[in-house]
Amino acid sequence: MAEGPTINTIARHAGVSIASVSRVLNGLPTREETVRRVLRAAEELGYVPNSVARSLKSRRTNQVAFAMADIGNPVYLAMVREIQPVLRAAGYRLLLHSTDADVADELDVLRGLGERYVDGLIMSPLRVTEGHLSALAAARAPVVVIGSMPEGAGVDNVRADSRTGVRLALDHLYGLGRRRIAFVNGPADTVPGAARAAAYREALEALDLPYDEDLVEVGDFYRAEGARAVQALLDRAGDVDALMCANDLIALGALDVLRRAGRRVPEDVAVVGMDDTDLAAVAWPSLTSVSLGSARRGRAAVELLLDRLENGEREPRVVTVEPRLAVRASTVGVREAEEYAEEYGEAGEAAEGGEAAGDARKGAQQAGRTAGEEGIR
Amino acid sequence: MAEGPTINTIARHAGVSIASVSRVLNGLPTREETVRRVLRAAEELGYVPNSVARSLKSRRTNQVAFAMADIGNPVYLAMVREIQPVLRAAGYRLLLHSTDADVADELDVLRGLGERYVDGLIMSPLRVTEGHLSALAAARAPVVVIGSMPEGAGVDNVRADSRTGVRLALDHLYGLGRRRIAFVNGPADTVPGAARAAAYREALEALDLPYDEDLVEVGDFYRAEGARAVQALLDRAGDVDALMCANDLIALGALDVLRRAGRRVPEDVAVVGMDDTDLAAVAWPSLTSVSLGSARRGRAAVELLLDRLENGEREPRVVTVEPRLAVRASTVGVREAEEYAEEYGEAGEAAEGGEAAGDARKGAQQAGRTAGEEGIR
């Protein structure tokens, strides 16, 4: 690990000035002979340009950060999987910040932009505080926010559409003849919690179904909490015939409880999850789930950011990603779910972002996604 | 996004030299009055030190890269989840490279170390070529490799122990009275494929069971391929009473096929997966799986790297992580699986790495892991 050669070393070896070395290495017009000498010296010495020095001079790092609560969350993971290859193709490296859902950490990341270790940031904050808004306004590098921001926040923004998403699910359940459709939510003081609660109300109204408090239970966005909440619901309202769950994990908890209670899914109770994570296809029965387009949101975000990195003065844009319903066995039964799968392919959220990406990438992504331990081929 | 203040700006404002500014900001002994003036100016101007310039001078970037085939692979994901918080606590940022299982890309990453944009690298290569060995020998920054390296590769190395892992599984199945234990593998020309095939043979021998070619099928490490392979097995050897699968995805495919064939799991056929990914606990019946310690390997790797970053001249170390068997319903049935779960907690691979980590982190990690869309709390 000896000190590597610099353009100075090369200049000495080639008997030219560092300016010539730099010119040659950057492909600026130079006399044939000089080019040869420099390239030869660089080759012999195994020269690799120092990206830090380059960054200092050029004021660009070719790095972009993605900040989210936790990379372990399948939703963010889907985003990263979209973001990474796009950045790579554009010549940027990806930096990851797991903020552990901590507001202070998020603000640190925003302030950290002043350190100029990245050219831009994609951030998916848990909740949007005043601090976020002012930190965003003062940010020293372009930021794209995934997750609805207030109007006029003056920042590129990618949004999901929980409202339409819930609506899709309830229409689907209604179409299957369900009328006692319960809603199992996460905490109401979270952005998605609030949005989904409102969406549920609206969707019921649109279907002319009554809003029944007994059919709403609030827990948290985890499997165990979901199970607990569903148990409470069943105890209170034994006649539910469908469960709308605010995310897939809650839905998995619901499946556990229903199984234990001897209720058949979907014959007795249909279950719909949300986010359409990888888990949905693995569950049994496989889980009908509302995709809020994690992958597409990731892709939209990275494209907004790259665009802004080229054109810093553009007006901020807001992109809203359309939800889709992934119909599986937990609502229509195993038999029919298979027909759906054949018809649409088991496209799912994971694959959908790949549409616009290169073929090679898509293939590799799917391979990687399913490959086992220690990496496989 | 105006040009930010530098120490020069501060120096002018405070009426001191840039050297004094630097000293104050780095906490070096300075006269009280000067300290006040500098801090005041820095505060007023909203100064943030430029990390690029700092890196150029200090020759440290405080960045570490992790290179693996695909972040979407749950095994690597588990590693990232361990690595990230440890790095963060040590003051390093994490950079992610998805190499798409491409050898050339991996070599590029190794060569890229010469650009000095990171202080160190954790790499989990798909297969180890001559090119890897020479690139590693020439690497311009410390590297830790996850995945078995040849003896004397002269690099810090973290290994799984497929042999013991398969052995654990087969002992378990044998103990349950199974004697026709088939093996569904991925491609034999991959490192894990080869290792696991050998391990299966050995384990059979140790149990005094005959090696029966009809009981071995090679497919690939994906769900659909696993399903196909298992179908072939069933067609050929209808009397199998257990399936050892070379990863969890193959095992999920096996569950699909068995269900369709009307074979009960585990009553008729017991199934064991490998890697103990998050999917194992979601499957139905929940999947007994051999944990090769993805999280623990990630943790070991990052600790080796941090250690080496402090002490570059240490002898290379090899760490081998012990496998564990996560017993679930696919071998012992639903009832008994629940008892196991209560006894050990649903610890699983995901949580295991957290042992040594701070409480706050662990809590946040679990929360994040299960939180839903748009980040929650």
Place this chain on the structure above:
DNA sequence: ATCCCATCCGTAAACGTTTACAGCGGCGTG
């Protein structure tokens, strides 16, 4: 032969830090 211009290259400054070194004033000591 003179002048001009084009071509190529080297010198030096700049990016924003850290830090070795030297200078300066004040104080205690001989």
Place this chain on the structure above:
DNA sequence: CACGCCGCTGTAAACGTTTACGGATGGGAT
């Protein structure tokens, strides 16, 4: 009173690049 020392600060160099500028060289036109 001279000296030395100490505490503090400023100047300048260095990290490894890129690039503005100007100098040198040579060729062609006048």
